[in-house]
Amino acid sequence: MLLGGAVGDALGAPVEFLLRTEILERFGPEGITSFAPAYGRLGAITDDTQMTLFTLEGLIRAALRQHHRGICHPPSVIDYAYRRWFATQCEDPSKAKDFDGWLIGVPELWSRRAPGVTCLSALADTSRAVGQAARNDSKGAGGIMRVGPIGLYVNRPFELACEAAALTHGHVTGIVAAGWFADWISEVAQGQPFVAAAEAARSRCLGRAPELDRALAGALALIPGDPAPELPRALGEGWIAEEAAAIALWCVATAADPMTALGLAVNIDGDSDTTGSLVGQVLGAAYGTSWIADSFLDDLELVGIMEILAKDAEGVFKQRVSLENPEALRRYPPG
Numbered sequence: 001m002l003l004g005g006a007v008g009d010a011l012g013a014p015v016e017f018l019l020r021t022e023i024l025e026r027f028g029p030e031g032i033t034s035f036a037p038a039y040g041r042l043g044a045i046t047d048d049t050q051m052t053l054f055t056l057e058g059l060i061r062a063a064l065r066q067h068h069r070g071i072c073h074p075p076s077v078i079d080y081a082y083r084r085w086f087a088t089q090c091e092d093p094s095k096a097k098d099f100d101g102w103l104i105g106v107p108e109l110w111s112r113r114a115p116g117v118t119c120l121s122a123l124a125d126t127s128r129a130v131g132q133a134a135r136n137d138s139k140g141a142g143g144i145m146r147v148g149p150i151g152l153y154v155n156r157p158f159e160l161a162c163e164a165a166a167l168t169h170g171h172v173t174g175i176v177a178a179g180w181f182a183d184w185i186s187e188v189a190q191g192q193p194f195v196a197a198a199e200a201a202r203s204r205c206l207g208r209a210p211e212l213d214r215a216l217a218g219a220l221a222l223i224p225g226d227p228a229p230e231l232p233r234a235l236g237e238g239w240i241a242e243e244a245a246a247i248a249l250w251c252v253a254t255a256a257d258p259m260t261a262l263g264l265a266v267n268i269d270g271d272s273d274t275t276g277s278l279v280g281q282v283l284g285a286a287y288g289t290s291w292i293a294d295s296f297l298d299d300l301e302l303v304g305i306m307e308i309l310a311k312d313a314e315g316v317f318k319q320r321v322s323l324e325n326p327e328a329l330r331r332y333p334p335g
């Protein structure tokens, strides 16, 4: 799921701020189908993947804290993880030594990749207590884009995903969209088909965010019987959470194969790296890495870091033995 999301993120990164017509002009009639340079390299991930990695780091640290201290407020532990990400965006890398845990010591993460303004301002707000919801009215896609790991590793992930998104995004639609996405990931990872999984997740947030419900209904109504060449404009551009959710659902439900789904997601007017990331995460939750060509993994940034983080998560959440491992305690200090 991490690698799939990162592939979609990196595929969309060079075209995040281009219109679809501009993408086709630059890359040809199929649009962008392989990595192109962004942020000075091929396969560069952006803030979507950075923050997803910190969400997973927070989840692992919350599990260790619960095990060793017997008390834990997971949204607070995730908030500290986001505050470490915030340091990578605003501080000099020499500040890494002021923080604990291993992830913040990864030098490549100390890089700005068009971070969301709402995320930055909410994390810069010193009046917001750790673990508390942001006081703003944003429903940008910065909440939904980073909560996939909660869907993968938390039973009934809806509430925690909502709380994790609310740390930076105060609008109910942005919050509930994150809960829906984590729930969708959870259903897909358990083997549910994409649309049935999305419907099940949608049924659990009915009445909480009418804008999200309308957007998802719109996506379901527009799923064509035949392959479609491009995203219907009615689904929006994905800068806001309910549009990103609807676009991701439409792309995976419409495409005949995974790479076509990613192509539909990134070759749009709007937030290509975020929609690519969401689609890639869902594909990864369904299929693992089987659909990702080696050529993508060869060029993708931080593959080794994502594999380490995923192995650590599997050890903690699936095997439980790592909870007692001194090395795990050093890498994920329970506080």
Ligand SMILES: [Mg+2]
Binding pocket: 046, 047, 048, 113, 114, 273, 274
């Ligand atoms: Mg991004």
